[in-house]
Amino acid sequence: xxxxxxxxxxKDSIFPNDLEFKVVPNIEEYMKKNNPTVFKAVISSxxxxxxxxxxxxxxxxxxFRINKSKQYKDKVIDKEYEYLDIAPSKxxxxxxxxxxxxxxxxxxxxxxxxxxxxxxIGMLKTSGIGVAVANAYEEVKKVAKFTxxxxxxxxxxxxxxxxxxxx
Numbered sequence: 001x002x003x004x005x006x007x008x009x010x011k012d013s014i015f016p017n018d019l020e021f022k023v024v025p026n027i028e029e030y031m032k033k034n035n036p037t038v039f040k041a042v043i044s045s046x047x048x049x050x051x052x053x054x055x056x057x058x059x060x061x062x063x064f065r066i067n068k069s070k071q072y073k074d075k076v077i078d079k080e081y082e083y084l085d086i087a088p089s090k091x092x093x094x095x096x097x098x099x100x101x102x103x104x105x106x107x108x109x110x111x112x113x114x115x116x117x118x119x120x121i122g123m124l125k126t127s128g129i130g131v132a133v134a135n136a137y138e139e140v141k142k143v144a145k146f147t148x149x150x151x152x153x154x155x156x157x158x159x160x161x162x163x164x165x166x167x
Contacts, residue, residue, distance in 0.1 A: 049082055064119045112128065115131075128147065
């Protein structure tokens, strides 16, 4: 479980007591039996997760399948894998951006969103300035209004702020 290993290592260094990791033999049975309050779940595997994704999509959750292979290979742990990013339905970056914009009394044209992953697509579509970093997934670049020259690892987010935000 590559993603679990990566996040477990991050947990110990960044969030020493804030993350709980639970390994379960069957996610669907666990969810039905325990009915936990879930804010975020990640299922990772070096194998294909299409079947699990289809099963989860029948539940009241939002599911993104992310493939970390070829040019998107995870450089932190030097592995290829895919994972499911699972959250309660309507719990996504697009909804969060809308709530924040409303709270700050900003129109969508006054909001910039920067992203690199598939779960950023909705946020980029609804923001006034949607920016993809250079190493973003191609699907993300297609919906972004702009793409940075630099990757996320090479100050792509900072480039977007300096280039597209007027101070």
